[in-house]
Each structure stands twice: as C-alpha cells, then as structure tokens.
Amino acid sequence: xxxxxxxxxxxxxxxxxxxxxxxxxxxxxxxxxxxxxxxxxxxxxxxxxxxxxxxxxxxxxxxxxxxxxxxxxxxxxxxxxxxxxxxxxxxxxxxxxxxxxxxxxxxxxxxxxxxxxxxxxxxxxxxxxxxxxxxxxxxxxxxxxxxxxxxxxxxxxxxxxxxxxxxxxxxxxxxxxxxxxxxxxxxxxxxxxxxxxxxxxxxxxxxxxxxxxxxxxxxxxxxxxxxxxxxxxxxxxxxxxxxxxxxxxxxxxxxxxxxxxxxxxxxxxxxxxxxxxxxxxxxxxxxxxxxxxxxxxxxxxxxxxxxxxxxxxxxxxxxxxxxxxxxxxxxxxxxxxxxxxxxxx
Amino acid sequence: xxxxxxxxxxxxxxxxxxxxxxxxxxxxxxxxxxxxxxxxxxxxxxxxxxxxxxxxxxxxxxxxxxxxxxxxxxxxxxxxxxxxxxxxxxxxxxxxxxxxxxxxxxxxxxxxxxxxxxxxxxxxxxxxxxxxx
Amino acid sequence: xxxxxxxxxxxxxxxxxxxxxxxxxxxxxxxxxxxxxxxxxxxxxxxxxxxxxxxxxxxxxxxxxxxxxxxxxxxxxxxxxxxxxxxxxxxxxxxxxxxxxxxxxxxxxxxxxxxxxxxxxxxxxxxxxxxxxxxxxxxxxxxxxxxxxxxxxxxxxxxxxxxxxxxxxxxxxxxxxxxxxxxxxxxxxxxxxxxxxxxxxxxxxxxxxxxxxxxxxxxxxxxxxxxxxxxxxxxxxxxxxxxxxxxxxxxxxxxxxxxxxxxxxxxxxxxxxxxxxxxxxxxxxxxxxxxxxxxxxxxxxxxxxxxxxxxxxxxxxxxxxxxxxxxxxxxxxxxxxxxxxxxxxxxxxxxxxxxxxxxxxxxxxxxxxxxxxxxxxxxxxxxxxxx
Numbered sequence: 001x002x003x004x005x006x007x008x009x010x011x012x013x014x015x016x017x018x019x020x021x022x023x024x025x026x027x028x029x030x031x032x033x034x035x036x037x038x039x040x041x042x043x044x045x046x047x048x049x050x051x052x053x054x055x056x057x058x059x060x061x062x063x064x065x066x067x068x069x070x071x072x073x074x075x076x077x078x079x080x081x082x083x084x085x086x087x088x089x090x091x092x093x094x095x096x097x098x099x100x101x102x103x104x105x106x107x108x109x110x111x112x113x114x115x116x117x118x119x120x121x122x123x124x125x126x127x128x129x130x131x132x133x134x135x136x137x138x139x140x141x142x143x144x145x146x147x148x149x150x151x152x153x154x155x156x157x158x159x160x161x162x163x164x165x166x167x168x169x170x171x172x173x174x175x176x177x178x179x180x181x182x183x184x185x186x187x188x189x190x191x192x193x194x195x196x197x198x199x200x201x202x203x204x205x206x207x208x209x210x211x212x213x214x215x216x217x218x219x220x221x222x223x224x225x226x227x228x229x230x231x232x233x234x235x236x237x238x239x240x241x242x243x244x245x246x247x248x249x250x251x252x253x254x255x256x257x258x259x260x261x262x263x264x265x266x267x268x269x270x271x272x273x274x275x276x277x278x279x280x281x282x283x284x285x286x287x288x289x290x291x292x293x294x295x296x297x298x299x300x301x302x303x304x305x306x307x308x309x310x311x312x313x314x315x316x317x318x319x320x321x322x323x324x325x326x327x328x329x330x331x332x333x334x335x336x337x338x339x340x341x342x343x344x345x
Numbered sequence: 346x347x348x349x350x351x352x353x354x355x356x357x358x359x360x361x362x363x364x365x366x367x368x369x370x371x372x373x374x375x376x377x378x379x380x381x382x383x384x385x386x387x388x389x390x391x392x393x394x395x396x397x398x399x400x401x402x403x404x405x406x407x408x409x410x411x412x413x414x415x416x417x418x419x420x421x422x423x424x425x426x427x428x429x430x431x432x433x434x435x436x437x438x439x440x441x442x443x444x445x446x447x448x449x450x451x452x453x454x455x456x457x458x459x460x461x462x463x464x465x466x467x468x469x470x471x472x473x474x475x476x477x478x
Numbered sequence: 479x480x481x482x483x484x485x486x487x488x489x490x491x492x493x494x495x496x497x498x499x500x501x502x503x504x505x506x507x508x509x510x511x512x513x514x515x516x517x518x519x520x521x522x523x524x525x526x527x528x529x530x531x532x533x534x535x536x537x538x539x540x541x542x543x544x545x546x547x548x549x550x551x552x553x554x555x556x557x558x559x560x561x562x563x564x565x566x567x568x569x570x571x572x573x574x575x576x577x578x579x580x581x582x583x584x585x586x587x588x589x590x591x592x593x594x595x596x597x598x599x600x601x602x603x604x605x606x607x608x609x610x611x612x613x614x615x616x617x618x619x620x621x622x623x624x625x626x627x628x629x630x631x632x633x634x635x636x637x638x639x640x641x642x643x644x645x646x647x648x649x650x651x652x653x654x655x656x657x658x659x660x661x662x663x664x665x666x667x668x669x670x671x672x673x674x675x676x677x678x679x680x681x682x683x684x685x686x687x688x689x690x691x692x693x694x695x696x697x698x699x700x701x702x703x704x705x706x707x708x709x710x711x712x713x714x715x716x717x718x719x720x721x722x723x724x725x726x727x728x729x730x731x732x733x734x735x736x737x738x739x740x741x742x743x744x745x746x747x748x749x750x751x752x753x754x755x756x757x758x759x760x761x762x763x764x765x766x767x768x769x770x771x772x773x774x775x776x777x778x779x780x781x782x783x784x785x786x787x788x789x790x791x792x793x794x795x796x797x798x799x800x801x802x803x804x805x806x807x808x809x810x811x812x813x814x815x816x817x818x819x820x821x822x823x824x825x826x827x828x829x830x831x832x833x834x835x836x837x838x839x840x841x842x843x844x845x846x847x848x849x850x851x852x853x854x855x856x857x858x859x860x861x862x863x864x865x
Binding site: 352356377403404405406407408409410411412413414415416418421423424425433434435436437447458459468470472 | 601602604605608612614615616617618619620621622624625628629630631632633636677678679680681682683685727728729730734
C-alpha cells in the first residue's frame with residue numbers, strides 16, 4: 001500500500017554566525033562565504049542540543065497535521081551529536097510529545113544521512129502494517145573544530161517526518177540506497193571533533209554515492225530528471241549540491257527551494273530533511289520531488305516523492321523553513337564559541 | 346555517582362509536557378500538580394490536565410549571579426508566568442530579542458534545564474519565549 | 479499558660495569567623511547568655527537550637543545533641559532540639575522555647591541559634607540557601623534566592639512606584655545602625671550611590687541590597703515571668719508570640735507583593751499582646767534583602783501597603799525617626815548567620831528595652847517586636863516584647 005509523509009516539522013535555532021566573522025578570527029578571506037556558497041550558519045543557544053531540536057521539530061510535525069501522538073509506534077532519531085552515547089534520544093522525544101509508552105525507539109547514526117535512514121526504517125514498519133505511524137527525525141548541533149574548514153558550515157537544526165499509510169501529504173513512491181565502506185569523514189568514540197579526508201570527501205565520497213543512488217533509483221523506477229518538479233540533495237556546502245544536480249541533469253530551478261545551506265549552513269542529519277521540508281512548504285499537489293541524501297562513511301539514500309492533495313490542508317499548521325530562516329540573530333565569534341562549548345572552563 | 350535520577354524522572358511529565366491537575370469540584374487548575382486541592386481538600390475531585398503553556402509574565406528578574414549549575418548562562422531572565430488556565434509557575438524566558446517585561450505573552454519551548462556535570466544525566470524541560478517569536 | 483520572660487542574652491560577633499567552628503560559636507553565645515542570666519548549667523531544663531543547614535554547610539546533623547554536648551551539658555542529659563524553618567530557624571527556636579516554659583512543662587530554657595556558613599565555597603553556600611526556596615519548581619528552573627526577592631521587588635516597583643533609590647535607603651540606614659553595633663559584620667557607612675553602583679545580582683537588586691554570608695551564634699535564657707526577677711533586674715516579658723506558614727513557592731502566593739505569613743503572624747501576635755502596631759517603639763525585621771524590610775514594615779502594619787519605600791526614604795525607620803527598625807544593623811549590616819538571626823533579633827530588642835543598646839539606643843523603648851521570615855515567605859515568626 002502507498003506509504004509516505006503524513007506530516008513534517010522543522011526547527012532551526014535563531015542564532016547565526018556569518019562566515020565572514022569566522023574568517024576574520026582565523027585570518028582567512030572574508031569572502032569565503034562566496035567560495036563555499038555558505039554565508040552564515042545556525043548556532044544553537046546554550047540550552048539547546050540535538051534532543052531539544054528533535055523535540056521542537058517533532059512537536060511541529062505532530063501539530064501541523066493535528067495528529068494524535070499515541071498513534072506513533074516508532075521513533076527513530078538520527079544525529080551525529082546525540083548528547084548521550086548510551087540512552088536513546090527517541091525516549092526523550094516520545095515523552096515530550098506525549099506518545100503512549102507503546103512504541104519502539106532506537107537512535108540512528110550514519111553521519112548526515114541518519115535521518116533518511118530513519119525514514120526508510122519507518123516506511124518498512126508502516127507499509128507492512130506493523131505500526132500505524134512512525135516518526136523519523138534528523139537533528140544535529142554539529143561541531144566543527146575551531147579553525148578547521150568545517151567550522152564554516154557545521155550548523156544546528158533538525159526536521160521530523162511522520163510516516164504513515166493514510167492521509168498522505170506526500171507519497172514516497174520508491175527509494176534506492178547505495179552504501180560502501182568509504183572513510184571520507186568520521187569521528188572516533190569520545191573525540192569532540194570529526195576528522196575528514198579533505199578533497200577525498202568530494203569525488204570518491206559525496207559525488208560517487210549521490211550519483212550512484214540517484215541513478216540507481218532512476219533506473220529502478222524508469223524516470224528521468226524531467227519527470228520531477230523539484231530535487232533536494234545533501235548540502236555539505238552550497239557548491240556540491242549545485243554541481244551534483246547539474247551532473248545528474250537537474251536544473252537550478254528544481255533545486256532552488258530546497259537549497260537552504262547558504263542561509264543556515266550544513267545541519268548534518270537535518271540537511272536533506274530541512275531541504276525537503278522547504279520544498280514541501282511550496283510544492284503543489286501532483287508535484288514530484290527527487291531527494292538524495294549523503295552520509296559520510298559512506299552512503300546515499302535516494303527517494304522519489306509525489307505530493308498529494310492533503311499538503312494544502314496541513315501546510316499552514318506549523319512554521320515553515322523560511323519562517324525560521326527569517327528569525328536570525330547574529331553573534332560574534334566569542335559568543336558563538338561560548339554557545340558551542342568550545343571554551344574549556 | 347549520579348544520585349538524582351529518580352527525583353528528576355518522577356517529574357518528567359510536568360517538566361516536559363506541563364501536565365498538572367484540575368479540581369472538578371472547585372474548577373481550580375494546579376501546576377505543578379497537586380494531589381490534594383487546598384480549597385476542597387478531601388472533597389476534591391482531581392483529574393490530570395495538560396496545560397497549553399501559553400501565559401503572561403507577572404514579574405521577572407535578570408539573574409547576574411547564579412549557582413554553579415547556571416553560572417555559564419548568566420545573565421538570564423527568570424519570570425513568574427501566569428498560564429492562561431490560571432496557575433503560576435517560575436521559569437526562564439530565553440531567546441528574547443525584545444528583552445522581558447511585565448505583561449509579555451509567552452509560549453513554551455523544550456530546552457536543557459541543567460546537567461549533572463560531565464557524566465551525569467541531562468535535565469530537559471520547559472522554558473519560555475515571547476509568543477511572537 | 480503562664481507568662482515567659484527573657485532573663486539572659488548573649489551574642490557572638492557576626493562575620494567571617496575563620497578561627498571559630500560552629501561548636502566554638504555556640505559555646506561562646508551560650509556562656510554569654512547564661513552568665514548574663516546568672517544561672518548555673520544545672521538550672522537549664524531544655525534547649526532549642528535554630529540551625530538551617532548543618533548538613534550542607536559542615537556535613538553535620540544531629541545539631542541538638544551536638545550543641546548540648548559542646549556547651550558541657552551532656553552529663554545533665556537535658557532535652558535538646560534542633561529547629562529548622564530555613565531563615566526563620568532562630569525565631570522558631572525561640573517560639574518553641576517559649577511554648578515549653580509557657581506550658582509549665584519546663585522552667586529555665588535556652589533558645590539559641592547558630593550557623594557556620596564560611597566553611598564552604600560561596601557557590602555551595604548559595605545553593606544551600608536556595609533550599610529555602612522550592613527546590614523542584616523554583617531552584618531547578620534557575621531561580622536563586624536573590625532572584626525570588628528581586629521578582630517581588632520588580633512587581634512592588636510596578637504596583638506602588640517603589641524605586642531602586644528607596645531600596646538603597648534601607649541598606650544605607652542599616653549600615654548606619656550597624657556602624658554603631660560592635661557585634662555587626664560590617665562597620666561601614668554607605669551612600670545610596672554606593673548601593674546603586676554595586677554589581678547587579680538579580681535585577682533590580684544589587685549586591686549591596688543583599689544580606690551577606692555570615693558566621694555567628696546567639697542565645698537567650700527564658701524563665702517564667704513570675705520568677706524572672708530572681709535572676710535579673712530587667713526581665714523582658716514576651717507578650718506575643720505567633721507563627722504562620724504560606725506556600726513554599728513564590729509563584730503560588732495569593733499576592734506576590736505581600737507576605738501573608740507575616741500578616742497572619744503579626745495579627746495573631748498583636749492580638750495576643752493586646753496592642754496596635756503604632757505602639758511598637760523599636761523593631762527588628764527580616765531584611766534578607768532591602769525589599770524584605772520594605773515588605774515587612776508594610777505587612778506588620780507599621781505603614782500602609784505600598785508605602786514602605788517612602789517610609790525608608792523619609793527616615794521614618796531610622797534611629798531617631800518615628801519607628802526605628804533594625805537598630806542592630808539588620809541582616810544586611812549585622813550579618814545573617816541563618817539559624818542565629820531570629821535569636822539575635824530578640825537579643826537586640828531585649829538590649830533596647832533594658833536600655834543597654836549603647837550608641838544605638840532608642841530612647842525610652844518600652845515595647846519591641848522581632849520579625850523573622852523563612853525563605854521567600856513560607857514561614858514567619860513575630861514576637862512582641864515589653865519591659
């Protein structure tokens with residue numbers, strides 16, 4: 001039976017730091033924003049973390065469609081910055097959104113694609129009839145080491161998707177995943193900051209996996225980029241998704257609504273999911289959206305999504321991605337470092 | 346090592362979801378929940394009530410000197426907020442571009458309240474932001 | 479119920495007493511009091527000791543037995559009770575002692591109070607003090623003790639037009655009184671600008687609006703009035719004793735800018751004593767923060783609700799004014815060793831009524847009042863004394 005997105009919700013913290021401010025501190029060109037196509041990124045408040053962001057996004061998802069949270073039979077939360085290495089974020093989200101205890105939960109990790117993996121797991125449980133609704137979340141307060149290139153893009157934010165098989169706002173028609181052991185970017189247990197392979201994260205990692213998953217899906221269901229109104233690709237910076245879209249044959253117009261990284265940075269597990277939400281905020285019934293995530297380590301999940309009539313009914317029920325992008329409050333580097341706990345006291 | 350888990354856990358429905366009580370006998374609402382209504386005492390008929398969380402600032406302060414647990418967040422706003430249903434509670438008002446004032450309308454958000462050091466549990470709960478935010 | 483009088487008083491110097499332990503100070507105050515009363519250890523029937531938090535400050539509980547022991551009374555096996563009501567522990571210890579004598583159950587009873595607050599860091603002390611608030615629903619959410627009174631002040635300013643300058647006047651006055659009290663923690667005069675320029679603790683309260691962390695002890699000897707003159711030339715009669723409670727959390731109060739516990743205790747005490755507030759010649763009230771004194775003089779009935787700030791500004795409550803308040807220096811300048819404060823207040827009133835208050839003597843003081851509050855108003859004690 002058709003399954004897909006019953007509702008969605010996002011949360012992006014209000015604080016921002018400009019790329020030019022980070023560059024100022026580290027003696028880089030203040031024009032660096034243009035070369036990354038990331039001009040500012042979202043910074044969490046001192047009392048926010050991947051869990052609080054997950055809760056806010058999940059609450060919006062439930063409220064948007066006026067759902068009864070007790071129908072949720074699974075909560076899978078994906079992040080690279082779960083505050084507990086042992087104790088599931090899903091348990092806290094469940095209590096916060098008033099589910100009954102009759103649900104399963106587990107935390108996902110697959111770098112930036114943990115959220116889409118969570119969606120796939122929910123699709124399985126829902127379309128087999130084992131549960132009524134599933135909640136898949138991608139949220140992060142990703143850390144970039146001070147002075148490292150990642151510091152310009154590692155941002156905070158999250159999105160939550162309620163997956164079900166009736167009253168669909170958007171049907172997930174099919175998906176295809178491509179996964180290999182590719183050590184392009186990782187973080188060892190107990191280490192505060194990730195390591196990355198520099199240019200190795202490009203062709204052998206991001207581009208290979210995104211294009212393989214995307215082409216795999218297009219072959220599987222016999223579609224071409226022209227069959228889609230919109231496309232969303234994982235956004236580690238503002239250049240890669242533009243390049244991969246072009247490589248695959250998608251246009252700038254198709255990816256435009258979902259390209260949020262220039263304004264909020266790379267929200268890691270939230271990246272693709274926030275891009276998809278931004279697209280759902282404007283898409284019309286009948287529109288088709290092609291989504292491909294990427295997680296370092298490495299893997300990509302590609303989805304073909306068709307928007308349904310119900311989207312019009314639920315869209316106004318919670319804040320949009322643009323609403324959050326507009327609420328920006330700028331910090332200088334010192335306050336940013338304090339917020340991110342980079343200052344060892 | 347960490348000793349407060351049960352005490353915190355017991356209050357999760359209140360801190361996460363603002364679950365209180367309502368005396369159907371005298372129609373008074375209580376948050377935090379009271380098992381016994383001070384008006385009706387043993388004649389009370391109490392039921393659970395989940396508060397919307399929207400309310401108004403009755404009074405406030407800006408804390409500059411805090412206990413060790415909160416030292417890093419200073420200065421921060423603390424207010425007594427009257428929930429729309431009636432009861433008052435004490436809570437932080439965060440992320441406010443416009444500062445804080447008596448009469449300001451607020452809504453609830455889910456935030457970290459504190460942590461038991463580097464190794465202990467994280468206390469999550471409800472803080473408030475201005476309603477327009 | 480028979481009448482009770484104070485026949486002896488003793489009070490240590492208040493301050494940072496690095497060289498003195500809790501036991502040392504309790505002994506010091508105890509010896510002063512029983513020497514003043516001219517009694518022997520064998521005369522003591524019972525002891526009540528006010529102490530808020532031996533556990534948090536010096537990891538010591540079982541304070542009742544400890545104090546009886548360290549003042550040398552262990553072999554007499556007297557009943558010794560530790561009394562706790564946060565900052566009102568001392569006032570409550572006094573009340574318990576009065577009731578023991580008034581009931582006829584005991585004859586000579588010691589009411590004491592002691593607190594040793596400087597053996598821990600100020601952060602730990604602040605956290606221990608915040609246990610006087612609602613731990614689950616105030617402190618847990620980030621409230622500090624000054625924050626609670628700051629919120630009262632903020633609303634008082636909004637409702638009645640009280641100003642920060644008027645709050646500062648309370649501190650200035652109490653420092654002026656403290657300057658004249660050899661036992662006070664602070665001997666420095668203040669100006670309003672000094673208060674307003676001092677760092678902000680919790681808006682609108684500056685650090686100079688707040689009472690300090692203090693070590694100290696005080697003790698009283700009580701006896702039935704009918705035999706008091708055997709021991710002392712000027713026994714001070716307790717003509718009213720009352721205690722009241724209220725919600726623990728400030729947000730649950732009927733009215734944030736009124737301490738109903740004070741109102742109720744005052745009403746009961748004045749009724750017992752059969753006098754009006756206007757007949758009080760001198761009062762020690764609970765100025766844990768400057769706003770505390772303003773609330774107190776309103777809620778005790780000395781001035782109309784909302785007029786407390788103006789009274790401070792007009793010098794009504796200063797030595798030489800119509801109604802001198804906190805001639806000891808109050809909690810602000812004399813210091814606030816939590817468990818001892820309520821007893822110290824009674825000692826000060828006794829000295830005033832005896833005419834032994836030295837440079838801070840209120841002329842012809844006949845009737846005095848002591849007011850002690852726990853937390854942000856969860857408990858209040860009011861005692862009225864006469865010559």
